[in-house]
Amino acid sequence: MTPDEYLQAVLTGQAFAPDSPELADLQTHGSEVKAVLSKKFGTAARLREAGSKKKGTMIRESYDLDLACYFPHDDNSAGETIPEIYENVEGTLQEEYLVVRKGCAVRVWDRSGQVDFHVDVVPGRFVEDDDGDVFLYLSSGDKNRLRTNLDVHIAHVRDSGVREAIKLGKLWRTRNLIPMKTFPLELLVIDLLKDMTSSALSEQLMHVWIQFRDEADNLSAEDPANPSGNDLSELVDAVRLQLSSVAAATLRTVENNGWEAVFGEVQEKAQRAESLRHIATSSPARQKPWACG
Numbered sequence: 001m002t003p004d005e006y007l008q009a010v011l012t013g014q015a016f017a018p019d020s021p022e023l024a025d026l027q028t029h030g031s032e033v034k035a036v037l038s039k040k041f042g043t044a045a046r047l048r049e050a051g052s053k054k055k056g057t058m059i060r061e062s063y064d065l066d067l068a069c070y071f072p073h074d075d076n077s078a079g080e081t082i083p084e085i086y087e088n089v090e091g092t093l094q095e096e097y098l099v100v101r102k103g104c105a106v107r108v109w110d111r112s113g114q115v116d117f118h119v120d121v122v123p124g125r126f127v128e129d130d131d132g133d134v135f136l137y138l139s140s141g142d143k144n145r146l147r148t149n150l151d152v153h154i155a156h157v158r159d160s161g162v163r164e165a166i167k168l169g170k171l172w173r174t175r176n177l178i179p180m181k182t183f184p185l186e187l188l189v190i191d192l193l194k195d196m197t198s199s200a201l202s203e204q205l206m207h208v209w210i211q212f213r214d215e216a217d218n219l220s221a222e223d224p225a226n227p228s229g230n231d232l233s234e235l236v237d238a239v240r241l242q243l244s245s246v247a248a249a250t251l252r253t254v255e256n257n258g259w260e261a262v263f264g265e266v267q268e269k270a271q272r273a274e275s276l277r278h279i280a281t282s283s284p285a286r287q288k289p290w291a292c293g
Contacts, residue, residue, distance in 0.1 A: 003202040006259050009266040011164060014059040014171060022060070026053075029117040030065045033093070033108055037069055037121070040092045044077045046070045046130065050150050051120070052182065055157040057166045062174040062182075064118040066105070068150055070134050073126045082125060082145040086137035089123040103181065104136040104146075133225070149225035153183070156224040160190045161197035165204040171263065172205075176246045184235040187221035206254070212247035216240045 001009070016023050034047050051066025052058040069089055071078050079085040090106050093099045097117070098109040105120040124134040127147060135145045157166065169189050173180055192211050193204050212219070217240065223230040253261045260266075 003259050004200050006266065007164075007168060007201045007205070007263075010171070010263045011167060013266055014061065014167065016058065016060065016063075022063070026063070026065050026118055029108070029119050030067055033067060033097075033117075033119050033121060036096050037089070037092060041071075041078055044071055044075050046072075046126075048150070050122070050154060052170075054154050055186075056163050057157060057170065057182075057186065059167050059170055059174075062170055064107075064120050067119060067121045068124065068134075069121050070124045070126055072130045073128055075125075078123070082135050082137050085125055086123045089121060093121060101139065104138065146230050147226050148223055148230060152225035157186050157190065160193075162190060162193045162204060164201055165189055165193060165208065168201070168205060168263075169208065172250065175263075176250075178239055178242050178246060180239045180243070181235055184221040184232055187224075187232070188219055188236070191221070202259070206251070209247040209251050212243045213251060216244035219243070 030049065037045050037047060046069070048068045048070070049065060050068050051064060053063075053065055071085060078088045086106075090099055090101070093106055093108060096111075098111055098113045100107040100109065102120060104124075105122045108117045108119040108121065109115060110117065122136065124136045127133040127135060132151075133147055133149045135147055138144055138146045157163070160166070166186050166189050169185055170182060173185060189208055192208050193199075196204055196207060199207075219236055219240065221232045221236055223232055250262055
């Protein structure tokens with residue numbers, strides 16, 4: 001198996017089948033959260049799915065459903081200011097769920113705190129009209145809001161031409177416990193591979209890791225919806241050293257032990273099918289318990 005065949009097999013293992021129970025649960029919980037918000041705020045709450053599901057970058061080991069909850073620019077039913085909107089949406093969800101603040105979003109868990117529903121609700125208000133740019137709550141920094149655009153984010157990642165590299169980058173981040181948010185990671189990978197969209201997947205990953213290792217101090221991420229207005233540097237600053245050190249270790253691992261030492265062993269579909277066929281045809285038949293004695 002070539003490196004690129006191996007990486008494609010890894011991606012296959014991280015893909016969700018259309019009828020997977022995880023996706024079914026995600027859709028169910030998302031619909032339930034929508035119902036809670038609609039009951040409270042009515043049609044004023046404009047509810048939309050976003051995140052990796054819409055971008056086409058979802059992986060089994062790190063997935064969620066981003067649910068945008070935006071209000072018209074002239075609607076005050078959820079609050080007059082962006083912090084008030086955030087807190088009122090959070091308070092509404094607290095009536096039914098355990099919630100955890102997560103940057104601009106609110107993460108939804110079951111009331112016991114034992115089950116993560118993988119749903120992030122992102123409250124906001126449209127800047128103008130009822131579409132386009134929105135203001136989101138910003139819990140850190142000098143200002144309490146940021147201006148951005150959900151559709152621009154989705155299109156930027158979806159049409160980047162490097163979604164497979166992004167998915168493997170997310171898997172690499174998750175396996176190595178790098179505390180980096182998905183959006184800045186996506187932006188870094190897209191920027192670093194903007195001239196390599198037609199390169200082999202293995203070459204793309206090696207290039208990203210080399211840049212993480214050698215150019216950590218120069219890495220930067222810009223919000224494509226508001227490059228001059230939103231400063232994402234602190235999201236990268238927090239992980240520069242870790243990105244560099246883990247990338248260096250990963251490159252050594254690939255060189256010394258091969259790709260499987262990075263992402264683990266996989267079996268190609270034909271191999272798996274043959275293994276199952278062999279088991280089915282060679283295993284001795286088991287006696288029925290009621291036939292014994």
